[in-house]
Each structure stands twice: as C-alpha cells, then as structure tokens.
Amino acid sequence: MSNDTTDLEVHFEQDMCLEESQDFEGDRDCDLSPDLLRMVKQEEKQILPHEEEIENIALEEGKVVKIVMRIAKKTKQDLVELLREFKDVFAWSYQDMSGLNTDIVVHRLLTREECKPVQQKLRRMRPDVMLKIKEEVKKQFDAGFLQVSGLPTLFPIPKKDGKVRMCVDYRDLNKASPMDNFPLPHIDTLVDNTAGYSLFSFIDGFLGYYQIKMHPEDIEKTIFITLWGTFCYKVMSFGLKNAGATYQRAMVTLFHDMMHKEIDVYEHIEVLKKLFLRLRKFQLKLNSAKCTFGARSGKLLGFVVSERGIEVDLNMVKAIQELLPPCTQKERAFDKVKQYLSNALVLSLPNPDRPLILYLTVFNNSMGYVLGQHDESG
Known part of the structure; x- marks a missing residue:
C-alpha cells in the first residue's frame, strides 16, 4: 500500500496544465437518474432551528459548534461544558473519521449471478470540473476511503459552496443488486415523537455513509475511472443501492435501546451526554456544521416542531x-x-x-x- 501511495502522490503532484478557455466537444449536463438526484437533494438537507438566532461556540481553535443564543444561562453553561468535553465526537475533516467497527456493520453488494460486469467509458468533463474532481479524489485517497484498482463513470455534482460532490454512476451495479428491505422509520412517527418538548438539539453525521466500511469482497465492485487511474471505495459510497438501509441498520444497532425513549425525551444535558458517550464508544462522528444545540423549535421533514406541537x-x-x-x-x-x-x-x-x-x-x-x-x- 505504501508503494501505491507514493506513486499516486507523484502522479497528483505532476499537475496537468488545463486552460480555463479549453472545453470538450459534446460537453453536456450529466443525465443523472431521478433516484440519484433525489438522494443528492436529500443529503444536502439539514435540520435547522426555526427563526432563532445562532451563535458559534469555539471548542478549540478552528473548531466551532452552533448553539441557540436565547436559552437559560445555566443551561447554556452546562451545554457548552458538555460540548467541549465531547469535542472528539465531532469531525471537521476526512482524517477525523476512523469509521464504525466492522463487527457492527459493513456494506455488502450482493449481485445476481446472471448479471455481468459493465465497463463504461471515461466521461468528458470541463477542465475546471476535472481539477475539482482531482482534488476530491486525492483528499479521499489520503483519508483512506479509496484504494487504487488494477467501471462506472464519475458524476460531479455541484455543491452550494462551489465545490463538487463525487457521485459514481452505479446504475448498472444497482440493477444487479437485490433490494434490501430493512424498514425505514415512518415520517409521521418521527415528527410526532419529536414535537411537544421545550428544548431540541438537531444532529447530523459527518459524511455518514463514509463512516461505514465496505465488505472486502465487494470493494472491487465500486470501481470508477478518472484521468489519473481507476479507484474503488473502501467505504460505502454515495449512490449505492441499499446504502440507506445499511445506514439505518447501523443506527438501530447502535441506538436501539434509546430510540423513542431517551433520544426523544429531552432532559436535555443528561440525554446528550448519554448520546455522546455512545457516539464515542462506537466512533461515530458528527458534522458540526449541520448540528445545532439548544433550540426551542426546528424544521423537521417538512414540518416545524416545537413545544406547541406540529406546524406547517x-x-x-x-x-x-x-x-x-x-x-x-x-x-x-x-x-x-x-x-x-x-x-x-x-x-x-x-x-x-x-x-x-x-x-x-x-x-x-x-x-x-x-x-x-x-x-x-x-
């Protein structure tokens, strides 16, 4: 692996000169599948407090979390102390994620025997997009998410901050994979169980899919092609069929004894501490940019939940x-x-x-x- 890393570093350091004015013949928007577009849109959503002022609290230099400003002084003090005590449950970069233990969950890519591998061509892309992809591939490789492979096409999805999200076209692979029917929670149950409390904290996993490792036998099935070589994912990639079911299974495994009990009952600081201890134990990391603590109300799955109840x-x-x-x-x-x-x-x-x-x-x-x-x- 060390030799592969060295070769890749050299390859990346030998930067290609791509003029901004250069373009490719036949460059066009990616024909993304409706399912992938829906997944991208859903992944970008976050649970937000409703019409409340937010302040940033520094846990250490360069690492901040968000809490609502208008909460009781004692509650705020206890909350800040708790967040600083458990700052290790947050991730600010790929390198902060060690991944869930494979004894808890791995993602399998079972495929039908009659389905044969499909090799796709290297997709043409604009030079500016290619450079962003190159940067993202290098970051993921350095973090241990990727390994060099010895056939799907890469889709760059623009993000609101100007960066790109890497989405591999796994449509052929997904067609060959049987459906995992692990049950997902009902929206009305989640909303009903959340409403009616005086204090809320909304949390989100840091690149949750990447915290789940692929089964070793299925890593090669995630191959994608770039100008700098072919790679495959050692972690569960965005766009894979049944990824949502695998993630939900992992959450149930980790928090089954807290669901619809402590997680939904906000004796707030004590419950957050229990949750953080569980996160630390299983090394599941949170995304500080998408977490907000101490809210009086929040937007959840198309509704506004608060102590008053459920609103449109x-x-x-x-x-x-x-x-x-x-x-x-x-x-x-x-x-x-x-x-x-x-x-x-x-x-x-x-x-x-x-x-x-x-x-x-x-x-x-x-x-x-x-x-x-x-x-x-x-």
Missing part, C-alpha cells in the same frame, strides 16, 4: 401559493385549498386523559374522516 413549514407550501389559478369554475375551490395549506395550523399532541372523537364526511362516492380531541385552551 411555510417554505414547503410557497410553490403552492405562487401557482397561477385555473380559469374555470373550480378557481374558488382552488383558492380555498391554497389558503388552507398556507395557514400555519398547529397540531397538538393528543391528551390520553381526554376522549377521542371521530368526525366523518360521507358522500355517495367518497368519504373523509379525522380523529381529534376538543382543546378548551385553544
């Missing part, structure tokens, strides 16, 4: 508000729907001491119903 995220209905109304007799009904969806209604949590009432609306060809409670407090 108005940004999610903005597109509906801006739709042009139809020029038909249904215009009035359409406007009513827009107005209803735009109102920031609050869904309160049910009170187990009060009776539930089933409301029905029945027509000849359809029926609607809602289960609710009377709330005298408004």
Whole structure:
C-alpha cells in the first residue's frame, strides 16, 4: 500500500496544465437518474432551528459548534461544558473519521449471478470540473476511503459552496443488486415523537455513509475511472443501492435501546451526554456544521416542531401559493385549498386523559374522516 501511495502522490503532484478557455466537444449536463438526484437533494438537507438566532461556540481553535443564543444561562453553561468535553465526537475533516467497527456493520453488494460486469467509458468533463474532481479524489485517497484498482463513470455534482460532490454512476451495479428491505422509520412517527418538548438539539453525521466500511469482497465492485487511474471505495459510497438501509441498520444497532425513549425525551444535558458517550464508544462522528444545540423549535421533514406541537413549514407550501389559478369554475375551490395549506395550523399532541372523537364526511362516492380531541385552551 505504501508503494501505491507514493506513486499516486507523484502522479497528483505532476499537475496537468488545463486552460480555463479549453472545453470538450459534446460537453453536456450529466443525465443523472431521478433516484440519484433525489438522494443528492436529500443529503444536502439539514435540520435547522426555526427563526432563532445562532451563535458559534469555539471548542478549540478552528473548531466551532452552533448553539441557540436565547436559552437559560445555566443551561447554556452546562451545554457548552458538555460540548467541549465531547469535542472528539465531532469531525471537521476526512482524517477525523476512523469509521464504525466492522463487527457492527459493513456494506455488502450482493449481485445476481446472471448479471455481468459493465465497463463504461471515461466521461468528458470541463477542465475546471476535472481539477475539482482531482482534488476530491486525492483528499479521499489520503483519508483512506479509496484504494487504487488494477467501471462506472464519475458524476460531479455541484455543491452550494462551489465545490463538487463525487457521485459514481452505479446504475448498472444497482440493477444487479437485490433490494434490501430493512424498514425505514415512518415520517409521521418521527415528527410526532419529536414535537411537544421545550428544548431540541438537531444532529447530523459527518459524511455518514463514509463512516461505514465496505465488505472486502465487494470493494472491487465500486470501481470508477478518472484521468489519473481507476479507484474503488473502501467505504460505502454515495449512490449505492441499499446504502440507506445499511445506514439505518447501523443506527438501530447502535441506538436501539434509546430510540423513542431517551433520544426523544429531552432532559436535555443528561440525554446528550448519554448520546455522546455512545457516539464515542462506537466512533461515530458528527458534522458540526449541520448540528445545532439548544433550540426551542426546528424544521423537521417538512414540518416545524416545537413545544406547541406540529406546524406547517411555510417554505414547503410557497410553490403552492405562487401557482397561477385555473380559469374555470373550480378557481374558488382552488383558492380555498391554497389558503388552507398556507395557514400555519398547529397540531397538538393528543391528551390520553381526554376522549377521542371521530368526525366523518360521507358522500355517495367518497368519504373523509379525522380523529381529534376538543382543546378548551385553544
């Protein structure tokens, strides 16, 4: 491995001279699959506090985390002390990630025997994009995520900060892989269990997929080609089928005894400490840029959750508000729907001491119903 590293370093140091004005014939946007586009969009999302001021707290030089400004002085002091005590559970670079133990989880790429490998050609790219890819490949190689391989195409996905996200075109590989049907959590359950508390901390893993290693037998299946050679992933790459199921399986393995209990019950500092101890034990790293601590409310999966309950995220209905109304007799009904969806209604949590009432609306060809409670407090 040391020889490969030396050769690669020399190859990278011999930089290619690429003029900005140079372009390739037939350069065009990548024909990304809808599934990959959805994964990219979802991966870029983060859970944010709702309309609250944030301040940066330095854990040490160059390493900061975000907390909400308007929290009780004692709570803030305890929270800052806790974050500094557990600063090692955060990652600020690839080198900060050691990866989850393979005894806990590895990603398998089982393929159907009748499916044969497919070799794809080197994709043409603009010179500026090629240089960004070269930089990212070198960073991932230095971090131990990649190894030199002895056939899929690389897709560069622009990021908001001007960098690129490396996405390999694994469509042929994914077609050959059976579906992993490990259950994912229901959105309504997550939202219901989160709402109703006075203090929230929103956390996110640092490049979570890269913290899970590939099974040694499946590493070669992740090969991709660049101008500087062919490489394969030693960690679970973005864009692989069943990667989400593998990640969810890992989270259940690590936190099964805390789910829907401590993780959702915010006796805040004590619970965060227990969570951080678990993260430290299994070396799962958090992304400080996407974590916020001590919030009173937050945006979660299209809703705003708070102690009051569950509200509509108005940004999610903005597109509906801006739709042009139809020029038909249904215009009035359409406007009513827009107005209803735009109102920031609050869904309160049910009170187990009060009776539930089933409301029905029945027509000849359809029926609607809602289960609710009377709330005298408004």
